Amino acid sequence: MPDQTSPAGPAVPAAEGELTAEDAKLVTLARGARARVGAVEGAAVRDQDGRTYAAATVVLPSLAVTALQLAVASAVAAGATKLEAAAVVTEASTLDGAGHAAVRDLAADAPIHVAAPTGALLGTVTA
Template identity: 55%
Template sequence: MTLDPEDSKLITLARAARARNGSAEGAAVRDETGRTYSATDVTLSSLTLSAVQVAVAMAVSSGARSLEAAALVSEGDPGSADEEVARELGAGALLVAGPDGTPRS
């Protein structure tokens, strides 16, 4: 699978966030202006969010109206909520890669 360089950058950002925090998953999104946001999953006793949900929330709270792309780096598969939130803002299919950065979908 050959990726657009901008999509490869999202995977790199998601991998870096995941490694920096020692998290199970990392995500990155690109908004309609080209700004990128990366995040990891959040698990607190009072709040649980996936990495994709956090990255999308960061983008929206920064004023993004739509997403050009979204990527998830994880050993597992994305949840349906991750795919739905990416589509809701126009990202289309969620790009999923393994921890080594190899795209799976």
């Protein structure tokens, strides 16, 4: 589960079946983005119109972008001004601070669901 003292803010422990169908779709999209390129992380976000954007971590010699940063950037590039929710699929035990900050730039309270590569929900960051 995301670290309760990480820069990502407090995490709410996951309960089985806690995700709505729309949020479960975000986890599925994030898993697919991660698996498609064998990335460390995959992420997906949903904007104010219900459109979804998925991305995987990018690490190049001249550029490093987290999956969540890239998903948020894709949403903004398509015209999104607010996010309803986000999901990150990762092997890490914490949510990265840069991705968390990118989501918070568009939504102060959108849930960020953190899931294991299997899709099992580890926790939800709400702050």
